[in-house]
Amino acid sequence: MTRTRKIAIGIVGGIALLVAVLVVVVATFDWNRAKPMINERASAALGRPFAINGDLSVRWERETGEGGWRSWVPWPRVVAHDITIANAPWAKAPHFATLKRGEFSLAPLPLLAQRVVIRRIQLTEPAADLERLEDGRANWVFTLPESGEPSPWVLDINEIGFDKGRVGFVDQMLKADLTVLVDPLGKPVPFADVAGKSFVPQDGSAPAPRDYVFGWKVDGKYKGLPTKGEGKVGGMLAMQDPRQPFPLQADVAIGGTRASVAGTLTDPVNLGALDLHLKLSGASMAQLYPLTGVTLPDTPPYSTDGHLVAKLQNPGGAVFEYRDFNGKVGDSDLRGDITFALGAPRPKLTGKLSSKLLRMADLGPLIGVPSGGGAAAASDKSADAPAKPKGGKVLPTQAFRTDRWRDMDADVSLDAARIVHASKLPLSDLSAHVVLQDGKLTLDPLRFGMAGGTMSATARLDGSGTPLTGRVDMRARRLQLKQLFPSAESMQKTLGELNGDLAISGAGNSVAALLGTATGDVKMLVNDGVISRSLMELAGLNVANYVVSKLFGDDEVQINCGAADLELKRGVMTPRVFVFDTENALISISGTANFKDETVDLDISPDSKGFRIFSLRSPLYVRGSFGSPDVGVHVAPLAARGAGMVALGVLLTPAAGLLALIAPSTTDENACGPLLEQMRKPPKAPAPAKGK
Known part of the structure; x- marks a missing residue:
């Protein structure tokens, strides 16, 4: 064996021995000794105390998902x-x-390229306590240390899983x-x-939403307001791709309002867009204001x-569109499209609504009149329910919420094909x-079809200051009397x-304050x-019923003209002219109706036509409150005539005694002609004066 070969074998053997020793050291190293260093580094990075209080261990295992030679590299x-992780010093939770x-598991090879790749993190019983104070301080805002340059390291987490969590x-x-x-569903739900x-794209133009993975309860x-609900969401992996719709489902009750949604959230990390099927119900639409900031009127359920x-990321502000909705308000149906845009200087609500059947009682709360719409309305004790007038008053006293008017703008139209009124x-x-x-x-406009004619109005209410000022102009044209009283055969x-x-x-x-x-x-x-008396009974006018019975008995009387x-x-109404020209007499009404204190003081004076017997047709009075007026015959004229009748009855025959009850003839039999000239002059109203 040559010297060079011996040296090479020695180097390789030394490296192998070094690796073996390193593997043994790493495999047998007690990583709990590294906890103080890890805790210190993590605390410095977070700006909050971080601690691994339990055991810390590292095991080296081959990753089954890798292929080729990489599968031999242990992770x-x-x-x-x-x-x-410690809380902010002012927070309540520890x-x-x-x-x-x-x-x-950490991929070792990407570390050479300054990439931290974690295939999956599995969390057991994670919990977080989020808290924000009235002054805006939030414990989820961390004070991170400033660094001169961004870190070259990149963190890549493929998936996060957990068994159950609490927030x-x-x-x-x-x-x-x-x-x-939050709990895993066990089995994903399509x-x-x-x-x-x-909600699933059929043409493949967009990625299909992933399955629901987790269930949650709140x-x-x-x-x-008491809040309770539950729902489902997708997995954490579905949140990483901004193009991948993230599945959402929720059924939540907040106070008297219930919302049910199912659909997707695009780009959930940045809250990109929502596409949801929404069902919404509640005791009154006004109760949505504290939840959404949208100013809506008081309504029945x-x-x-x-x-x-x-x-959600529209440049001018988030835009919400509620499309093709169908609904009910009380017993009325409602459908259409509504858009709510969060823009400057304030949000704006726009929409076009239509109704096939609109119940007038359901519109009552718009002006502060309780709808009386059954048990649901009767059980509504919320602050948004219209208040009933107190102290025997009858005019609506529910205050207009003008503070909410200044929170948003609106432009909404409504068309109803048919209207139903409880009193026909x-x-x-x-x-x-x-x-x-x-x-x-x-x-503008507010237009009704009524009794074969039209009722049109414009109303302008200025709630920008206090108190509210308003003006109403109304025109009634060609209302047919026989349609106004369809149950009266004589009409x-x-x-x-x-x-x-x-x-x-x-x-x-309020309506009462405006009229006052x-x-x-x-x-x-x-x-x-x-x-006739029967006609007044059909109309439900008790006072008029009494007056007509005293003037005409039970007979039907032809009215030539009423003006x-x-x-x-x-707030005080005074007749310039208030007359009814009948076939028997000219009835004139004088006095006042005070809308400020809701009292009435009227005199009703009949003047017979020609030399006719007008038995007990003395002047009448209507006095007292709007809610409980007192109606009767003037005592002085009736007593004088009664005394005259007694005196004449002593001296004359019984027929002559009737002379004391005969009213003198009037020379002006018909006041409609002069009044028509006055009626041609348009009504006038001054500019509203505040505080009067």
Whole structure:
């Protein structure tokens, strides 16, 4: 054997011996001795105390997934027990995160290229406690040490698995205190089985969503409301590819609101986009405001089912589109498309809605009137439910939430093909356009088909200041009397119509407050009608029923013309002219109706036509509150006539005694002609004055 060969064999043998010794040392090394160094380095990197409190071991094993000569290279498998990361000094929980056991295998060859490749990390009972204070401090924000240049090392983790985990979330800003438990499903659930085949691309243009791997449950409070729910999500591997849709499914109840979603989240690391089937239901849409920041009106119980598409990284702000949804609000159906855009200077809600059947009672809460929509409405005790007026009042006192008006803008239209009213008011259709801009709400137009005619209005409410100011203009044209009273047989013979105009303005944060300060005009004209006690009973007008019975008994009386020109000044309505020209008499009404304190003081005076017997047709009065008025006959005139009747009855025959009850004839038999001239003048309303 030559000297050179001996030297070569010696070198190779020495290297082999060195490797063998190194392998033996590494294999038998007690890695717990390295824990202080590892803990110190990790703590410095995180800016928080890090500790491996349990056993730390390293085993060298061949990786079965490798091929060729690489399969002979052993990989170190690291196993650590009882790992903790300390919490922020101000946090309540002792640790930010804990881990019962962590295990991973490290690829040795990529280390030569400054790449840390971990095929899989397996976590046992991971737990984290997230907390944020009212001042915005969050314990998940770490103070990392500053480095001059970015590290050349690259971390590549292929997959993260765990058996079960817990996340606590306490956020004073969101008024949240939640606990989330996550468990593997055991067997992956196909995406199409949960979300439906409609969410799976059929043409291969986009990658198909992966299966659901984990199940989760949540319990606690969000926005101060009881919260409970459960759902499914995909595996951690599905989160790495931004083009790969990440599967989501959830069924959550927050207070009186319930949401059910199934679909995908694109680019979950950066919250790219949502594509979900969304079902939403609750006691009132107004209860969505604290959860979403979307200003919606008070409504009866509702439910919707539609397709939610969201572009979360849109340059101008996230955009949410609720497409082709169908729903119910109370007993009314609703469908259409809604878009909510988070942009400057404030978010904006736009949409086009339609309804085949709209129940008027379901629109009542829009102006603060309880819907009375059955048990669900009766059981709704939330702060968003319209309050009933107190102290015998009848005008709606529920305050308009003008602070919410300033939080967003809106442009929404609604068309309803058919309208149903509980009292059989003959409404046929509805068209409305709502615009909310800078805290100013406009309804233009608000148009009803009613009794063969039209009812059109515009309303402008300015909630940008306090108190709210508003103006309403309304026109009623060619309302057919026989359709207004379809159950009255006597009305079916008449061709009469009702026409009217209204223009009022006021200031106040409720319907009652607005009317209590209102100033403006109300004009109305009725021709060729019929009035009777039975008709008033059908209309449900108890006071009018009494008045008609006193004036005309049980007879049907032809109305030639009814005309009203009413002045409203600072909440007090006074008739300029308020007359009914009937076949027997001219009925005039005078007095006041005070909307500020909801009281009425009216006199109803009948003047007979010609020399006719008008038995006990004395002037009447209506006094008291709107809710409980007092109706009766004026005592003084009736007593005088009664005394005259007694005196005459002593001296004259019984027939002569009736002379004391005969009212003198009036020279003006019909007031409609002069009133028509007044009605041609348009109603006027001044600019609303605040605080009056």
